[in-house]
Structure formats: structure tokens, C-alpha cells
Amino acid sequence: MPQAVNIEDFRRMAKRRLPKVIYDYIEGGSYDEVTLRANRADLDAIRLKQRVLVDVSKRSLATTVLGEKFSMPLILGPVGSLGAFARRGEVVAARVAERVGVNFCLSTGSICSIEEVRASREKPFWFQLYINRDRPHADTLIDRAAAAACPVLMVTIDSQIFAKREQSIRNGFTVPLRTTPASVLDMMRRFDWLRDVALGPRLAYGNFPGGRRNFNPVLRMAVGGGQDDTLCWRDIDHLRSRWKDRLVIKGIMAPEDALLAIEHGADGIVVSNHGGRQFDSASSTIAVLPRITDAVNGRIAVLFDSGVRRGQDVIKALALGADACLLGRAYAYALGGAGEAGVEQAIRIIEGEMYSALGFLGLQSVREIDRGVIEPSA
Numbered sequence: 001m002p003q004a005v006n007i008e009d010f011r012r013m014a015k016r017r018l019p020k021v022i023y024d025y026i027e028g029g030s031y032d033e034v035t036l037r038a039n040r041a042d043l044d045a046i047r048l049k050q051r052v053l054v055d056v057s058k059r060s061l062a063t064t065v066l067g068e069k070f071s072m073p074l075i076l077g078p079v080g081s082l083g084a085f086a087r088r089g090e091v092v093a094a095r096v097a098e099r100v101g102v103n104f105c106l107s108t109g110s111i112c113s114i115e116e117v118r119a120s121r122e123k124p125f126w127f128q129l130y131i132n133r134d135r136p137h138a139d140t141l142i143d144r145a146a147a148a149a150c151p152v153l154m155v156t157i158d159s160q161i162f163a164k165r166e167q168s169i170r171n172g173f174t175v176p177l178r179t180t181p182a183s184v185l186d187m188m189r190r191f192d193w194l195r196d197v198a199l200g201p202r203l204a205y206g207n208f209p210g211g212r213r214n215f216n217p218v219l220r221m222a223v224g225g226g227q228d229d230t231l232c233w234r235d236i237d238h239l240r241s242r243w244k245d246r247l248v249i250k251g252i253m254a255p256e257d258a259l260l261a262i263e264h265g266a267d268g269i270v271v272s273n274h275g276g277r278q279f280d281s282a283s284s285t286i287a288v289l290p291r292i293t294d295a296v297n298g299r300i301a302v303l304f305d306s307g308v309r310r311g312q313d314v315i316k317a318l319a320l321g322a323d324a325c326l327l328g329r330a331y332a333y334a335l336g337g338a339g340e341a342g343v344e345q346a347i348r349i350i351e352g353e354m355y356s357a358l359g360f361l362g363l364q365s366v367r368e369i370d371r372g373v374i375e376p377s378a
């Protein structure tokens, strides 16, 4: 495997190895990508307070997230179509997560089914639910996740409104899918990907019936067109009554909605703008995080994502009150660029960065991190 020392290296590797249409789907944000850039810029703008001459030789990143013990405050977040980036990509990511002592959240729009991923590991994983117009299908998914003993159901509520990802439209990654001679030629040139994915088992969305014909409904969900904009808190109440275990709502960006999530029985929320892929003009997640954690005041778990590429980013989110961070593109690039070894290395890189940062802060445990580690802005 070519040398990668950071997540950016994996991004470049993914760009080389994957067909352009797939790479652009991973990398892109919506519209002008203002929010996508703000996620990174606002994380970068935070400065941490360095402390010295503290014995930090017994540092630990171990923590507990929604009652589960984790070796570090990370979760591999829900990313659709992982199996199109590398062969059986969801199984690969789920296995790596188990090996390194974190957990993996399987997307509704996965190639590998809930049952295939369950069979590939000892411990159950988390499941992410999209609720679209086909409500009976959503109920079936909830029941399948329960049968697989998933401890956490994460319902994503920021995607029921269409957001234009302009590069995907140019690439023909739309419903119906448009292939051009140029895009086919581009795929034919990606030999590693062809051997690994295209010559592997047929790609179909494992959680939907209909084999290969099921490509369109899921794609529609991913790139817009089939979302259900009637979705509202009543649907969360329905979910709450059907799902007995922990329920997490992903896509919260306002303190008011965080309070409603508590009222409607959520056990946790994910402060997320979908990695800048939905509402372009929304704030960065790190900018809204402190207001949300203040409102929640420790009553439920607060997870964080969008823009996390470094261990230092995780530390900043924890300092502002998050319990753990979800990785999105960070591990999707690694999977697409370097497969299973890549995903493990990407996690180890971020782990190493967190471990160093903790030492520079003069702390022994991630549980000691609080707002005091953040330098007041000038």
C-alpha cells in the first residue's frame, strides 16, 4: 500500500483509484459548498491551550458512548454505497471497527445487507435509517435492525429535502443514471477498482428488495427526488414506540431541535450538516455545537460530525461538549483508496493524533477534556 500519513493522502489515493463519478459523489457538497468549506475552516480556526511539564505517560482515549465501551471517541458513521468503493465495503468497515474497538453505523443505502454485516462480526453494529415515502419498508428495516440486535438506531432527518450536488448532476449521477462514453471509458481505466468491485458480486442495495432493479429508489434517496418532505416529529414518535433500544437523531443543527429530540424520547443526537451535502448556507457544525450542548446539558448523548479529518478536530468537538465524533469521508476515502488496510490505518492515524493532542493539553484521559482547553478567540 502506498504510504499515507494523513487523511488527505487517502483522499488523493481515492481520487486515483475510483471512477470519477464515484469519487465526486464522495467528495462533493451541495450548491456552492459554502457549508462544506465552513466545516473545515471553523474547526481549523479553533486554537487549543498547550500545557507543559505534566506527567501524561498514562494517557487513555477510552470512553463510553451510549452505554457502549469504546477504545476511542470515534464511530464510523453511515455512508451509503460503501460496497461500490471497495468490494463488500460495509463488511470491511464493520470488521475494522470491531478490530479497533469502536463501532460502525450501517447506512440504509448500503450494498451489504443488515444480515450480511451481522454475520461478518461478533458484536452488533449500529443502524442508520432513512424514512422515505415507503413507510412500511422503513418499519421492515427497523424490525430487521432489531433482529440483528443493533443497539442503536440512528435516524437521519436532514435529507428529506432535495439538495443539488452539482458535480454529480454534471457526471450523470442522477435518476435515471446517465452514462456517457466518457464516464464508461473512465471506469474502464480504473483497473484496481474494476478488479475489486466491478468484477466482484453484482452491485445491488442489500436492504431493498428487487436485486439490480433496486438501484433507482436508493439512488433517488441519495441524490434527491424521492424524499418525503412530510417527515415530522410524529414520525419520531412512531419510531420511538416501535424501536425499543437506543434512538439517535442525526442532523440536529439548532438547540430548539435538540430540546425537541429530548422531549420525543431520543437517547442521543448527532450534530451534523451531512458533511455540507444538504443545506448549503447552514452553519458549520462546530459553530453550533456549544449552543446545542448547553441546551442539552448532559441529558442525552451528543455526537458530532462534518469535517473531521484529524485527531485534533475530535478533541475540539469533545471540548465543546460532544461525547464522540462520527467519521464520514475520512474513512470513505481510505476505503476507496486503500481498502481494508486503509480504513484501519486511517483510524490509527486519527487515534495517534488524538493521543498526541491529549498529551499537549496536559491531560491523561479524553474524559478530562472541557472548554478550558480552548483558547479564547482574539
Ligand SMILES: Cc1cc2nc3c(=O)[nH]c(=O)nc-3n(C[C@H](O)[C@H](O)[C@H](O)COP(=O)(O)O)c2cc1C
Residues within 6 Å of the ligand: 025, 026, 027, 039, 077, 078, 079, 080, 107, 108, 109, 128, 156, 250, 272, 273, 274, 275, 276, 305, 306, 307, 308, 326, 327, 328, 329, 330, 332
Ligand atoms: C459518500 C457519502 C455518503 C453518505 N451517506 C449517508 C447515508 O447514507 N446516511 C447518512 O445518514 N449520512 C450519510 N452521509 C453523511 C455522513 O454520515 C456524515 O454526516 C458526513 O459524511 C460527515 O461529514 P464529513 O464527511 O465531512 O466528515 C454520507 C456522506 C458521504 C460523504
